[in-house]
Amino acid sequence: MRRDFRLVSALSDAACVVVLMTCGLGVAQEGQRDSVQGRDHGSGDPLTLWYKSPSKVWTDALAIGNGRLGAMVFGMPEHERLQLNDITVWSGGPEPNQNRVDAYKALPAIRKALADGDWAAANTLVGQNMLAGAYDPSYETLGDLNLDFTLPAGAVTEYWRWLDIGRAVSGVEFKIGGDTYRRESFASHPDGVIVTRITCSRPGAVGFMLRLSRVASAKTVAQGSDTLVMTGNTDLPERTIRNRTVKALAGNLDYEAQAKVRAKGGTVKAVGDTIVVTGADEATVTLAAGTTYVLDYDKNYRGADPHPAVAKTLAAASAKSYGALLAAHEADYKKLFDRVKFSLPDVTASPETTDQRIKNYGDGAKDPALAVLYYQMGRYLLIASSREDNPLPTNSQGIWGDGLDLPWKADYKANINYQMFYWSSETANLSELHMPAIRLDASVVKPGMATAKAYYDAPGWALAFTTNAWGWTAPGDGMPYGAFFGGGGWMMQDVWEHYAFTRDKAYLAKYYPVMKGSAEFYLSILQEGKDGLLSTSPSLSPENTFKTDTGAQGGVSDNSAIEREIVWDLFTNTIAAERVLSVDAEFRAKLEAAKAKLRPLEIGKAGQLEEWGHDWDLNGDLHHRHVSHLYGAFPGWEISPLRTPELANAVRKSLEMRGDESTGWSNAWKINLWAHMRDGDHAYKILSSQLQLVTTSGTNYSGGGGTYGNMFDAHPPFQIDGNFGSTSGIDEMVLQSGDRYEDAASPNEDRYYIDLLPAVPSAWKTGSLHGLRARGGFVVDVDWKDGKMVSARVTSVGGTRAKLRYGSVATDLELRSGQSARLAMVEGKLSLMAP
Numbered sequence: 001m002r003r004d005f006r007l008v009s010a011l012s013d014a015a016c017v018v019v020l021m022t023c024g025l026g027v028a029q030e031g032q033r034d035s036v037q038g039r040d041h042g043s044g045d046p047l048t049l050w051y052k053s054p055s056k057v058w059t060d061a062l063a064i065g066n067g068r069l070g071a072m073v074f075g076m077p078e079h080e081r082l083q084l085n086d087i088t089v090w091s092g093g094p095e096p097n098q099n100r101v102d103a104y105k106a107l108p109a110i111r112k113a114l115a116d117g118d119w120a121a122a123n124t125l126v127g128q129n130m131l132a133g134a135y136d137p138s139y140e141t142l143g144d145l146n147l148d149f150t151l152p153a154g155a156v157t158e159y160w161r162w163l164d165i166g167r168a169v170s171g172v173e174f175k176i177g178g179d180t181y182r183r184e185s186f187a188s189h190p191d192g193v194i195v196t197r198i199t200c201s202r203p204g205a206v207g208f209m210l211r212l213s214r215v216a217s218a219k220t221v222a223q224g225s226d227t228l229v230m231t232g233n234t235d236l237p238e239r240t241i242r243n244r245t246v247k248a249l250a251g252n253l254d255y256e257a258q259a260k261v262r263a264k265g266g267t268v269k270a271v272g273d274t275i276v277v278t279g280a281d282e283a284t285v286t287l288a289a290g291t292t293y294v295l296d297y298d299k300n301y302r303g304a305d306p307h308p309a310v311a312k313t314l315a316a317a318s319a320k321s322y323g324a325l326l327a328a329h330e331a332d333y334k335k336l337f338d339r340v341k342f343s344l345p346d347v348t349a350s351p352e353t354t355d356q357r358i359k360n361y362g363d364g365a366k367d368p369a370l371a372v373l374y375y376q377m378g379r380y381l382l383i384a385s386s387r388e389d390n391p392l393p394t395n396s397q398g399i400w401g402d403g404l405d406l407p408w409k410a411d412y413k414a415n416i417n418y419q420m421f422y423w424s425s426e427t428a429n430l431s432e433l434h435m436p437a438i439r440l441d442a443s444v445v446k447p448g449m450a451t452a453k454a455y456y457d458a459p460g461w462a463l464a465f466t467t468n469a470w471g472w473t474a475p476g477d478g479m480p481y482g483a484f485f486g487g488g489g490w491m492m493q494d495v496w497e498h499y500a501f502t503r504d505k506a507y508l509a510k511y512y513p514v515m516k517g518s519a520e521f522y523l524s525i526l527q528e529g530k531d532g533l534l535s536t537s538p539s540l541s542p543e544n545t546f547k548t549d550t551g552a553q554g555g556v557s558d559n560s561a562i563e564r565e566i567v568w569d570l571f572t573n574t575i576a577a578e579r580v581l582s583v584d585a586e587f588r589a590k591l592e593a594a595k596a597k598l599r600p601l602e603i604g605k606a607g608q609l610e611e612w613g614h615d616w617d618l619n620g621d622l623h624h625r626h627v628s629h630l631y632g633a634f635p636g637w638e639i640s641p642l643r644t645p646e647l648a649n650a651v652r653k654s655l656e657m658r659g660d661e662s663t664g665w666s667n668a669w670k671i672n673l674w675a676h677m678r679d680g681d682h683a684y685k686i687l688s689s690q691l692q693l694v695t696t697s698g699t700n701y702s703g704g705g706g707t708y709g710n711m712f713d714a715h716p717p718f719q720i721d722g723n724f725g726s727t728s729g730i731d732e733m734v735l736q737s738g739d740r741y742e743d744a745a746s747p748n749e750d751r752y753y754i755d756l757l758p759a760v761p762s763a764w765k766t767g768s769l770h771g772l773r774a775r776g777g778f779v780v781d782v783d784w785k786d787g788k789m790v791s792a793r794v795t796s797v798g799g800t801r802a803k804l805r806y807g808s809v810a811t812d813l814e815l816r817s818g819q820s821a822r823l824a825m826v827e828g829k830l831s832l833m834a835p
């Protein structure tokens with residue numbers, strides 16, 4: 001179908017509406033704009049992504065966001081599409097009856113089958129008894145802001161579009177005849193709006209029709225002459241999901257979006273449910289949105305009508321000039337973004353477009369500046385999708401998802417993905433952006449208590465394999481992945497790590513009960529073997545299955561490694577939290593006793609770390625994307641090459657057996673794991689395959705991971721965890737701080753080694769990374785040259801004592817808050833000196 005924009009401009013406004021409505025959308029590259037001639041250079045700025053052709057598919061478009069509101073900017077010359085998202089737009093609603101209340105009664109039979117080695121029976125029993133019902137709600141699009149431009153005929157030349165992540169501004173610019181047309185878009189956190197400004201070098205040449213639309217359930221009306229108001233509810237139409245009919249369901253969530261146009265010169269008027277601008281010198285479109293969502297189980301996740309707040313936000317932002325909005329946005333964004341500076345000498349400063357650079361990188365071209373850009377893109381995306389006051393954390397699409405049933409519901413999958421979103425939040429100096437996740441974690445305690453009771457008759461709270469906006473905590477959906485019960489314990493890393501990095505004791509006191517509730521659950525479900533050792537039974541290893549030596553297959557074991565590693569980690573951190581707070585000595589003693597009796601991890605016949613607590617690894621899916629049994633090496637700290645060398649060797653062996661090719665997030669996990677194995681070159685090899693250009697969006701579970709042209713991670717399809725996880729991986733190559741030591745001078749404080757340059761790849765001979773955060777409350781700047789550290793500067797942000805380590809040589813550090821120290825290699829020795 002073709003839209004003819006010349007026709008539009010020749011008709012009356014009223015007729016335009018009819019033409020547009022009958023002609024369909026999204027094919028604006030056709031017609032007279034068949035040939036868009038790209039500009040031959042970008043801005044040259046190292047933190048700017050740029051392209052010389054308009055977006056053809058969604059993963060070409062460029063992402064902006066203010067934490068809660070996001071948009072994908074497509075940048076077609078005649079048609080701008082800002083595909084909109086609000087982090088709270090979810091279908092479905094709370095499901096207070098999600099649990100199977102008597103499920104725990106099946107446990108004795110399951111445990112007996114496991115003790116008897118009847119793996120098949122155990123698997124069947126878990127499938128029959130331990131899963132809740134359907135899991136249907138999905139994160140959804142908010143809709144589209146469409147601008148259909150009236151442009152003169154003629155070739156589009158010198159076209160380019162960009163995203164400047166140093167300023168968080170995206171733009172499109174091109175020429176027709178001698179005139180330059182330009183649009184700039186950004187999402188402002190201080191003003192709570194998305195802003196697009198349209199200009200042309202020729203006065204009076206700005207003309208467009210503005211529409212606000214959504215694929216389902218929305219109604220748009222004009223209000224006055226310059227504003228559109230779109231309202232609706234995220235009810236689910238009847239759909240088919242995996243051959244199952246999902247009934248129409250009234251959604252729990254109402255949304256509202258408002259867009260207002262301001263123009264200099266020309267006219268602005270409402271025509272039907274559109275706003276038409278003609279003959280203006282420039283125009284600014286401002287969009288605000290909101291929903292009834294509130295992250296509160298007791299309120300059934302339903303808050304106030306968003307209308308008054310949306311109207312107020314829009315009115316306040318519209319009263320400011322474009323320049324004032326932009327200046328406030330940039331200042332606010334830079335406060336976060338500028339905390340970390342990463343630089344690698346740019347050997348071949350590439351003039352190519354960003355997608356071409358990604359392609360070249362995958363083809364073996366050396367472009368270290370692309371790795372720097374990719375690293376900072378992870379930080380940009382977190383700032384854009386998880387501000388401190390976000391009503392929900394970033395989800396598996398960040399905030400950017402188009403459609404009503406997004407891949408894997410774009411939820412908070414708690415068997416790796418959700419936690420990976422926040423791995424870099426603390427290390428990459430964006431600590432406050434971690435808070436939305438910590439609040440979500442705390443919000444599942446109440447529904448999770450019912451889940452703990454239903455499936456284990458246990459105290460505390462439990463969360464199985466995933467959660468969503470509506471407090472889902474039950475196991476479910478399918479086997480074997482749906483019956484994993486490690487999600488809650490794993491999520492508690494959020495709560496602890498935020499303290500470990502910030503040393504905020506008031507924060508820890510507030511959230512300690514959340515950790516304690518999770519620890520209580522695991523304490524009560526641990527099973528004692530005949531030898532007195534503890535493990536979980538039933539236990540799973542996310543999404544993987546095993547094959548025994550006699551050929552039995554299943555996904556339920558009596559001793560999976562990851563569940564023990566999660567428990568080790570949770571108990572270690574809860575014990576540490578109690579030591580800091582001194583509120584609960586009796587409970588701490590119970591955890592200490594149980595931790596001492598946890599069944600040690602096993603090393604199998606190939607030297608690998610056993611995934612199931614049985615030596616079955618060689619019979620199974622050798623290249624499975626999940627590397628769950630390696631949790632103890634990362635994100636956990638049970639295994640480390642210097643403290644537990646034998647287990648670390650087993651981790652290396654398991655990583656080798658799994659191979660390097662996988663999905664995007666799996667690549668990212670392996671970058672972190674190889675960094676923790678202190679093998680920077682292997683980490684770098686996987687980072688390089690993560691920087692391969694992916695152009696397909698079909699789901700691939702066994703490989704194909706990489707990066708889309710717009711720098712989004714490709715599972716494929718798009719899934720943002722690989723972005724965040726890779727940024728964390730680079731942090732872990734340069735700085736690690738999770739190895740603890742006992743400090744006799746202050747035995748109740750958790751103390752850490754700060755490992756400088758533990759795994760910098762040989763390809764990055766010389767470089768610097770300034771502003772990373774280390775556990776214990778420090779900021780670290782480190783510089784290296786010819787593969788060796790030149791100097792490091794450590795500044796206390798609440799930290800007091802640590803051990804600085806380079807290779808295996810360590811030195812003690814003692815600082816007061818705000819104080820710095822410099823560490824340098826002097827005649828081959830680590831020396832601490834005044835900054």
Ligand code: FUC
Binds near residue numbers: 543
């Ligand atoms: C798990 C993974 C998939 C995907 C999904 C969001 O199911 O195994 O690969 O990441 O979560």
